[in-house]
Amino acid sequence: MGTTTPFQELQHAAQVRVLAGERVWLEDAALEQLRITARLPHIRAAVGLPDLHPGRGYPVGAAFFSVNHFYPALVGGDIGCGMGLWRTDLRAHAASASKLEKQLGNIDGPLPDALMADAQRQLDGIAVAQLPASREMLAASIGTIGGGNHFAELQVVDEVYDADADIDRKRVHLLVHSGSRGLGGAILREHVERFGHAGLTAGSGDARVYLAQHDAALDFACLNRIWIARRILQAIRAEADLLLDVSHNHVQEAEFGGECGFLHRKGATPSDQGVVMIPGSRGDFSYLVRPVAGRDEALFSLAHGAGRKWSRSDCMGRLAHKYRSDELRRTRFGSTVVCNDKELLYEEAPQAYKDVDSVVAALVDAGLVTLLARLRPILTYKKGGLAACC
DNA sequence: ATGTTC
Secondary structure (H helix, E strand, C coil), rough: CCCCCCCHHHHHCCCEEEECCCCCCCCCCHHHHHHHHCCCCCEEEEEEEEEEEECEEEEEEEEECCCCEHHHHHCCCCCCCCCEEEEEEEEHHHHCHHHHHHHHHHCCCCHHHHHHHHHHHHCCCCCCCHCCCCHHHHHHHCCCCCCCCCCCEEEEEEEEECCCCCCCCEEEEEEECCCCCCHHHHHHHHHHHHHCCCCCECCHHHHHHHHHHHHHHHHHHHHHHHHHHHHHHHHHCEEEEEEEEEEEEEEEEEEEEEEEEEEEEECCCEEECEEEECCCCCCCCCCEEEEECCCCCCCEEECCCEEECHHHHHHHHHCCCCCCCCHEEEEECCCCCCCCCCCHHCCCCCHCCCHHHHHHHHHHCCCEEEEECCCCCCCEEEEECCCCCC
């Protein structure tokens, strides 16, 4: 006589997979978040990537596939966050971190006037009318890195695994990790105020409005990375070619298990957009990898980085007695960390992140990627660079 | 994540 039938249970049963080898650090809290999120109505499949770690309500390093319905809250606030990689014309053997740091100065604020006019022109392509953000707000934030795990990093090639890889050992590379800044946050805030975490019905007017805003945030985030790179390149007097730009926070229409639906990526790098970069912490390598085509069991997704091992709030307590802040401004590679925010310096310490080798090895072992090259940081810009003198 | 926020 029970009112809950096994059929209901089956209806909501989603396939849950975790792709992590034995070497990968995995927290129970993250697995629990993955299982709970997979139980949301309309979710058909959930995948935890090896960088899986707890987030605010939903896990980071995960992908979710749903049908007839999608969840903006699952994408989170930093819609369009991702990685951009450039090959500069700077010669790797001649690169000096201290010189680059001085040339770079402070790149936290709005773009310098000389670049702003061009950036504003590009912002015309972003349909501001439908966004909870003014054109002035977008202009103020374009070309800025932001906080948290965002960074801009100058790297050199440490090792090449595939002779056919399009990678130049002789050149300095620039990796930019940033997103849509205040814009994505405003879109999510407005959405949650109206709909909470219930999500939206596919094809509804409200769904169309969100997706249009989401797409604008993706465009803005990509432009943001481009302008971060441009201001850096101008400062260090270099030219560069864009090698890749890939977002890891978004929702898109996709087909899985013979059904059309929505693929949410929350800190999950697409495996269907060509070569991607999987960075470790500021004190670890970044891996350039080629996704193996035609593998859908990981929901067309890969790890987006090493993934956190410690929560931000634990870092100061765990590290302050062991390392002074100036010791954290250098890494085991001898690379320089530009960060005048003490809290952030500890929160983003290499010790707070999983070992990127274990994360990438899990992807290789699962047959999801092949390695192309390994890059090593020489300078990581977080925030608070030296103000330009004279 | 955050033109954060206590």
